[in-house]
Amino acid sequence: MPGIVIVGAQWGDEGKGKITDLLAEHSDAVVRFQGGNNAGHTIVRGDQEWKLHLIPSGILYPGKRCVIGNGVVIDPKVLIDELDSLRARGVDVGGLRISANAHLIMPYHMLLDSAGEVKLGSLQIGTTRRGIGPCYADKAARLGIRVQDLLDEKILKKKIVAAMEPKRLSLRPFEKDPSLDLHTMTEEYLTFGHRLEQHIADTSKLMWQMLDAGETVILEGAQGAMLDIDHGTYPFVTSSNPLAGAACVGTGIGPKAIDEIWGISKAYTTRVGAGPFPSELHDAMGERLRERGGEFGTTTGRPRRTGWLDLVALRYAARLNTMTSLVVTKLDVLSGLDRIQVCLSYRGADGAEFDDFPYHQTVLHHTTAELTELGGWKEDLGECRTMSDLPDGAREYLDFIADHIGVPVALIGVGPGREQTVWTDAGRATLIAPAVRS
Numbered sequence: 256m257p258g259i260v261i262v263g264a265q266w267g268d269e270g271k272g273k274i275t276d277l278l279a280e281h282s283d284a285v286v287r288f289q290g291g292n293n294a295g296h297t298i299v300r301g302d303q304e305w306k307l308h309l310i311p312s313g314i315l316y317p318g319k320r321c322v323i324g325n326g327v328v329i330d331p332k333v334l335i336d337e338l339d340s341l342r343a344r345g346v347d348v349g350g351l352r353i354s355a356n357a358h359l360i361m362p363y364h365m366l367l368d369s370a371g372e373v374k375l376g377s378l379q380i381g382t383t384r385r386g387i388g389p390c391y392a393d394k395a396a397r398l399g400i401r402v403q404d405l406l407d408e409k410i411l412k413k414k415i416v417a418a419m420e421p422k423r424l425s426l427r428p429f430e431k432d433p434s435l436d437l438h439t440m441t442e443e444y445l446t447f448g449h450r451l452e453q454h455i456a457d458t459s460k461l462m463w464q465m466l467d468a469g470e471t472v473i474l475e476g477a478q479g480a481m482l483d484i485d486h487g488t489y490p491f492v493t494s495s496n497p498l499a500g501a502a503c504v505g506t507g508i509g510p511k512a513i514d515e516i517w518g519i520s521k522a523y524t525t526r527v528g529a530g531p532f533p534s535e536l537h538d539a540m541g542e543r544l545r546e547r548g549g550e551f552g553t554t555t556g557r558p559r560r561t562g563w564l565d566l567v568a569l570r571y572a573a574r575l576n577t578m579t580s581l582v583v584t585k586l587d588v589l590s591g592l593d594r595i596q597v598c599l600s601y602r603g604a605d606g607a608e609f610d611d612f613p614y615h616q617t618v619l620h621h622t623t624a625e626l627t628e629l630g631g632w633k634e635d636l637g638e639c640r641t642m643s644d645l646p647d648g649a650r651e652y653l654d655f656i657a658d659h660i661g662v663p664v665a666l667i668g669v670g671p672g673r674e675q676t677v678w679t680d681a682g683r684a685t686l687i688a689p690a691v692r693s
């Protein structure tokens with residue numbers, strides 16, 4: 256112990272990479288527990304920038320243990336490319352361990368993902384088209400190919416045949432796609448197996464050993480609460496559970512091994528892809544947030560939809576995760592505004608007001624945000640390092656958020672650099688803070 260979970264509290268892209276990177280330096284291990292290369296983390300170190308999709312951000316620290324847990328879906332080609340590019344930049348990747356039970360994204364998953372979106376037409380989800388949904392679907396259908404299968408040629412071939420067979424109809428338009436040739440695919444995946452073999456392990460056992468030894472383990476979620484397949488804005492969600500609860504199942508530990516749950520939220524809201532977004536802005540303010548916040552996807556480059564901070568959704572996320580600390584990122588993006596708006600409730604099509612997140616999709620899709628106006632601040636925040644450096648307006652904004660969701664703010668992001676952070680008193684009282692701040 257301790258086990259510290261870091262999760263997105265909105266629709267993903269909250270800046271988890273920077274926070275994980277910051278906390279990872281003083282932890283013993285960083286573990287991913289769900290999602291795949293639909294995620295993307297940008298880490299800035301001095302004048303160097305790193306974009307990681309699968310490998311936990313802790314890899315940049317020499318000798319740190321990094322684990323890709325069983326709950327992650329892995330595109331082995333992407334993983335190997337990422338390993339090669341890290342190695343080429345002089346990073347030691349020897350500490351990476353990959354769960355033998357994690358599922359593999361296969362060429363047909365990517366084709367099915369794209370075909371599914373095309374078929375949905377105007378109803379499409381706006382997936383990253385990385386094959387995430389079809390891979391998790393195969394896992395649930397017990398047709399998945401796992402990392403361990405890469406080490407057994409006979410089993411691998413058998414499983415690929417069994418998995419492709421039921422998809423014959425949907426795959427007909429791709430019949431001539433060379434990546435669907437059984438022999439080519441098996442050979443390619445066996446080669447991936449050889450490349451990854453040294454990293455493949457029983458990561459659940461490794462987790463127990465690390466926690467039993469009193470090591471600090473960061474469990475890093477991808478995406479965010481509102482994209483959760485069970486509790487998010489279904490069907491406009493990803494195909495896994497980005498909630499803290501999934502950190503256990505996705506790594507093979509029990510809930511009692513978790514000591515703290517950190518939720519990450521931007522000071523405003525963004526979303527990529529389709530689906531409800533009650534506090535979305537379609538005006539110049541939305542454009543301002545996108546430009547000033549650099550709101551373009553790390554994985555797909557798509558412009559993100561932007562809006563005011565949605566406290567209905569954030570409170571919901573705090574409950575779903577039993578969040579113990581909140582991190583507010585990108586507060587600097589709001590500098591220069593006279594007034595800031597926040598969404599405190601939703602208004603339904605029939606005029607009904609919702610303080611809590613509506614459970615019914617039809618209701619949610621027709622709600623609009625009820626906004627409250629707060630004072631802004633003019634000052635640039637990039638150089639602020641303590642709470643007292645922050646202007647009154649910024650401090651009041653943070654207090655308002657913490658009061659409303661009932662979770663203390665631990666840490667604030669005031670710029671992209673890892674030093675551009677402000678710890679609060681509540682943050683200093685967390686388990687990891689003493690190590691980070693010493």
Ligand code: IMP
Binds near residue numbers: 383494
């Ligand atoms: P999928 O995860 O590729 O199936 O995409 C499903 C939905 O989740 C789409 O709306 C995506 O834009 C969204 N999504 C998936 N991963 C991320 C992420 O890392 N950040 C933000 N949105 C994401």
